[in-house]
Amino acid sequence: MKFNAYYEPKTVEECVQILSEQGSDVKMLAGGTDLVIRLRSRALKPKTVVSLNAIPELSEVSLKEDGLYIGAMARLMDVSKSELLTGAWKIVKTGAGNVSSMQVRNIATLGGNSCNASPSADTVPGLVVSGAIANIVGKNGNRSVLLEEFFTGPGKTVLADDEMLVSFKIPKYADKTGAVYKKYSIRGDTDIAIIGVAGKVTLNAQDEVVDVKIALGGVAPTVIRVPKAEALLSGKKLTDQLIEEAAVIASESCTPITDARATKEYRKEMVKVWVRHVLKDAAQEAQKN
Amino acid sequence: MSDCEKTNYIGKSVQRVDVYEKATGKAKYFEDYQVQYRDLLHVKVLRSPHAHAKIVSIDASAAEALPGVATVVKGSDPDIAWADIPYASSYYGNPAKDEVIWAGQAVVAVAAESIEIAEQALELVKVVYEELPYVVDQREAFKADAVSVTSPELGIAAGYGGVQPEGPNVMGSYKLTHGDVEKAFAEADVIVEEEYQAGKKSTSQIECNGSIVEYHEGGGVTIITNGCGVHGVVKNHILTMYPQLSSNKVRVIQPVTGGSFGNRLFPLVEPLAVLMALRTKRTVSYVLTRKEMYTSSPSNWPVYTKLKLGAKKDGTIIAEKLELVEDAGAQIRGYFDGRLSSSGLMCVYNIPNVQCDSYAVRTNTMPCAPYRGLGCAESEWAMENLIDVLAEKLDMDPLEIRLKNILKKGETNPYGEKVTSIGLGRCLEAVADAINIDEPCQQDGGPWKYGKGIAAAGKQNTPLGRAEADCLVHSDGSIELLVSCDEQGMGVQTTLRQMAATEFQIDIEKVKVTRADTAITPYDNFGASSRTTYTTGNAVIIACQDAIDQLKEAAGRKVGLAKKQVTIKNGKAYFVGSNIESIDIADLYEPFSFFTQQTWGLLKGTPVRGRGVFCPAPAVEWFGPGHEDGRTPRMWNWYQYSAFGAEVAVNEETGQIKILKLMSTADTGNPINPKLVEGQIDGGVIMALGFSIMDHHMFQDGKMMNPNMSDYRLPTTLETPLQKNFMRAILPDPLPDGPFNAKGMAESIMIPVGPAIAAAIYQAIGVRPTEMPMTAERVLKLIKDKEASDAK
Numbered sequence A: 001m002k003f004n005a006y007y008e009p010k011t012v013e014e015c016v017q018i019l020s021e022q023g024s025d026v027k028m029l030a031g032g033t034d035l036v037i038r039l040r041s042r043a044l045k046p047k048t049v050v051s052l053n054a055i056p057e058l059s060e061v062s063l064k065e066d067g068l069y070i071g072a073m074a075r076l077m078d079v080s081k082s083e084l085l086t087g088a089w090k091i092v093k094t095g096a097g098n099v100s101s102m103q104v105r106n107i108a109t110l111g112g113n114s115c116n117a118s119p120s121a122d123t124v125p126g127l128v129v130s131g132a133i134a135n136i137v138g139k140n141g142n143r144s145v146l147l148e149e150f151f152t153g154p155g156k157t158v159l160a161d162d163e164m165l166v167s168f169k170i171p172k173y174a175d176k177t178g179a180v181y182k183k184y185s186i187r188g189d190t191d192i193a194i195i196g197v198a199g200k201v202t203l204n205a206q207d208e209v210v211d212v213k214i215a216l217g218g219v220a221p222t223v224i225r226v227p228k229a230e231a232l233l234s235g236k237k238l239t240d241q242l243i244e245e246a247a248v249i250a251s252e253s254c255t256p257i258t259d260a261r262a263t264k265e266y267r268k269e270m271v272k273v274w275v276r277h278v279l280k281d282a283a284q285e286a287q288k289n
Numbered sequence B: 001m002s003d004c005e006k007t008n009y010i011g012k013s014v015q016r017v018d019v020y021e022k023a024t025g026k027a028k029y030f031e032d033y034q035v036q037y038r039d040l041l042h043v044k045v046l047r048s049p050h051a052h053a054k055i056v057s058i059d060a061s062a063a064e065a066l067p068g069v070a071t072v073v074k075g076s077d078p079d080i081a082w083a084d085i086p087y088a089s090s091y092y093g094n095p096a097k098d099e100v101i102w103a104g105q106a107v108v109a110v111a112a113e114s115i116e117i118a119e120q121a122l123e124l125v126k127v128v129y130e131e132l133p134y135v136v137d138q139r140e141a142f143k144a145d146a147v148s149v150t151s152p153e154l155g156i157a158a159g160y161g162g163v164q165p166e167g168p169n170v171m172g173s174y175k176l177t178h179g180d181v182e183k184a185f186a187e188a189d190v191i192v193e194e195e196y197q198a199g200k201k202s203t204s205q206i207e208c209n210g211s212i213v214e215y216h217e218g219g220g221v222t223i224i225t226n227g228c229g230v231h232g233v234v235k236n237h238i239l240t241m242y243p244q245l246s247s248n249k250v251r252v253i254q255p256v257t258g259g260s261f262g263n264r265l266f267p268l269v270e271p272l273a274v275l276m277a278l279r280t281k282r283t284v285s286y287v288l289t290r291k292e293m294y295t296s297s298p299s300n301w302p303v304y305t306k307l308k309l310g311a312k313k314d315g316t317i318i319a320e321k322l323e324l325v326e327d328a329g330a331q332i333r334g335y336f337d338g339r340l341s342s343s344g345l346m347c348v349y350n351i352p353n354v355q356c357d358s359y360a361v362r363t364n365t366m367p368c369a370p371y372r373g374l375g376c377a378e379s380e381w382a383m384e385n386l387i388d389v390l391a392e393k394l395d396m397d398p399l400e401i402r403l404k405n406i407l408k409k410g411e412t413n414p415y416g417e418k419v420t421s422i423g424l425g426r427c428l429e430a431v432a433d434a435i436n437i438d439e440p441c442q443q444d445g446g447p448w449k450y451g452k453g454i455a456a457a458g459k460q461n462t463p464l465g466r467a468e469a470d471c472l473v474h475s476d477g478s479i480e481l482l483v484s485c486d487e488q489g490m491g492v493q494t495t496l497r498q499m500a501a502t503e504f505q506i507d508i509e510k511v512k513v514t515r516a517d518t519a520i521t522p523y524d525n526f527g528a529s530s531r532t533t534y535t536t537g538n539a540v541i542i543a544c545q546d547a548i549d550q551l552k553e554a555a556g557r558k559v560g561l562a563k564k565q566v567t568i569k570n571g572k573a574y575f576v577g578s579n580i581e582s583i584d585i586a587d588l589y590e591p592f593s594f595f596t597q598q599t600w601g602l603l604k605g606t607p608v609r610g611r612g613v614f615c616p617a618p619a620v621e622w623f624g625p626g627h628e629d630g631r632t633p634r635m636w637n638w639y640q641y642s643a644f645g646a647e648v649a650v651n652e653e654t655g656q657i658k659i660l661k662l663m664s665t666a667d668t669g670n671p672i673n674p675k676l677v678e679g680q681i682d683g684g685v686i687m688a689l690g691f692s693i694m695d696h697h698m699f700q701d702g703k704m705m706n707p708n709m710s711d712y713r714l715p716t717t718l719e720t721p722l723q724k725n726f727m728r729a730i731l732p733d734p735l736p737d738g739p740f741n742a743k744g745m746a747e748s749i750m751i752p753v754g755p756a757i758a759a760a761i762y763q764a765i766g767v768r769p770t771e772m773p774m775t776a777e778r779v780l781k782l783i784k785d786k787e788a789s790d791a792k
């Protein structure tokens, strides 16, 4: 692990300045739980490393008129315990709490989990179904991107060389909304997910589905939504049979690979199982919120 | 308590000698010695990305020119010791010459001033490969028309060592005929047959293999290593490979080490580090990375077994036919012929007619070495599963059929060996009882289904090897044992100390153990095959008795008595027939005097030295003319036994398995230190849970897909049952020739875990796994297949 320069900017502006000067030879360091491993294995050899750890504003979590803002540098441990994440937002807590062990969660960040752009990142499906927006700052100013559109492939995002993620905005949710994330892995949370399934369901007074979002992790180059299954469920009451049909559609619409964690066939089978559980649980949650 | 009872330490859970230093981090492992050397060079190795390829060219000039690089080693270098390895591919970790035969084999090695520089240098090396066909599946490799693991034009073809080749990759075979199997099958009322496979796995000890080689002016080396067997393995191999090093120029020290489980039974890092130290005349440190531990240090040998059993209606098993193939990986030479694995199918049940056809085959995968259990966990996987099938067909319960057929003391096993110690019956009864095998599990209607199962196991001990021990009686009356056995965490230093204290009838605090330094401690071969308690233990007892004898003689002379009138205990010599009752042992030593120091008698500061040498009785030939049936009255030494019972939950939606309750029992012979034995049981059970349900090598394009600890899934505490449901018991049958009637025990406990879980899965959900590990995916596939066939 060797690089020429290491910076610790105190403000976002200072950081963006460094990024724009260094071009593609720079890597940002958040918690480092993904980055340092790649530096040590020499998979990445940046000339410069910029730490985001001295920019206090990046760790803020605050409730505003238009939703909840979570700074990119919020540690997963803090997110997993945040009292601001109530109701249907609890799904973000669950995802953060599902990342590995306490030791990793103590240093890993929510922003890092997205920016690393792993298809099996545990916090992403929950953020996606919650309609999270990524707030980005670059040398040409700010922009906001729907998190769902933030990812362009495994390890790839829409961020330009001079841009950084500063926060997530999670919009408010309607009444009777339930959201559930389930991670499926062999050794519990210490394992990387074979698949992850997030579902958000909003019901009306008649218990018909007025809004539903399903996001799948670990089954495609990025976290994906399942529009076809969502369309099937919209406007209807969730019966066991309907849920089963949605699960089958979800399973058929993903394109997993075979890797050391599971074969593609097994992943598809597990999507079926866990979409079913997630939708049932989300509908139950919706009755509570 | 009488004095004698007080100093009888056998069967007492004396605290381990090394607990404090280990728990406080003071224990020094070999890597802790790096700081002593200011001139240290670090080694990094470029490894083959291909399962099989010809090395067309290697250009290492840029690496050699990189500042900070001290030396670069290629397989074609003239100073590489190929004398012991005539073939281009190396089992001993040195770079390959003409051809690479597995992905992970060393190709170029660099020693440099820092790890960074060494890694940078490797990136500058250009190797041109010509990829060749490969085979990683052992069943494919075994076929007569299989792709050859090695290129015939480059190396030795099959049949090395005089074995008749039965295919290009067959390394050897062992066959046994006992009775008349075909006739017995014809007489059987029930016949069952199935094929089983056990996978490739790594021992995964936390401390990676490595060593530091210090160069001495004049051409000698000191090797500080966590390798096994300072004398028998490391020193002997280095002397063979580097003839310029004479015996007095090689010193090997094994400091505190982590586990080995067989993985370090062959020198893997030492030969290359020695070569580099000799070249550079500097101290060299070579430590494998975790990835290299998986791709480049030995695995177990996977085993395929096709087994057929025939029984009478009353449950008596009368015929056994097995075809077994052990997969030795990418090795050219070796002792593999199927005999090691098939031994597991010869030692548990008394079957009068046995036909065993066992083989070893090469594949283009990481070469194997013994893995705790020596292939018996892999082969008995077949036997125990098939016995369960047989029991069902006969409508017998799994305990009854086993109790009926297991070997009894004094009986003869299929080899023709007389069984001298077997405590298996009690072991089986205890596990069945602990999990209430007769009481069916409650089902709760959810996706988790529940079931129970039991299995039995036996494991031979090697008759090979020799252990020496010195027993020093210091002039302060304290005892010091000098031994070279490995201490890989099992606690043998403590048990040897207990044996010595008991022999001397002395407070155990007065006994210390000095270990594993070829300059100081005498010969031992290696810590494997559960042999240390037995072999080194016997040598220690002999050494103690020799020292006691010398003390008796010295004490007798002091008071004018023959030595048989003298007893040594409590740090004193007691006399019969003298007006002096006793003398402190310390007082037998004359104080230093400038004028008397050359006279006879014991001298202060100079210990009495007792010597002990122990070799188990040698095996009796089973091959060659006159031995066509492969039988012999002595193939192995003694046998250790165990049984296992488990209650498990199987998830019908995902195929996942949870172990809810378990009981492991072990026939250890007379246990010297029960707590240490229990530690071995618990550790062994968890290790076996791992390879039974999760951990194994996975391959894609001839390469291991999961050479890291996040994808190579070892069990954690989360995968083991709660403390109160994790049970164990020691149920010994004393071994007549063991030290204080002990035998070794670390391996048999591994063996019945997988099959007991498989039996429980069958009870829970009606499918019978035949492949180990029983991963969630595999179990789910069986469930789906069953659903499909039930639907028809």
Ligand SMILES: Cc1cc2nc3c(=O)[nH]c(=O)nc-3n(C[C@H](O)[C@H](O)[C@H](O)COP(=O)(O)OP(=O)(O)OC[C@H]3O[C@@H](n4cnc5c(N)ncnc54)[C@H](O)[C@@H]3O)c2cc1C
Pocket (backbone or CB within 6 Å): A027, A028, A029, A030, A031, A032, A033, A034, A035, A036, A037, A052, A072, A073, A076, A098, A099, A100, A101, A104, A107, A108, A109, A110, A111, A112, A113, A114, A115, A116, A120, A121, A122, A123, A159, A163, A164, A165, A166, A189, A190, A191, A192, A193
């Ligand atoms: C043992 C272990 C277990 C793990 N288990 C899991 C698991 O179960 N589930 C899971 O999802 N992940 C897991 N991970 C992966 C990792 O911990 C998470 O992805 C974590 O959230 C990454 O956050 P970080 O702050 O450590 O990111 P870093 O490693 O610091 O950064 C990751 C990447 O994002 C970039 N980056 C970080 N912050 C920003 C920013 N604000 N703007 C732009 N780019 C940025 C970095 O440059 C880098 O490329 C595991 C990792 C380890 C080591």
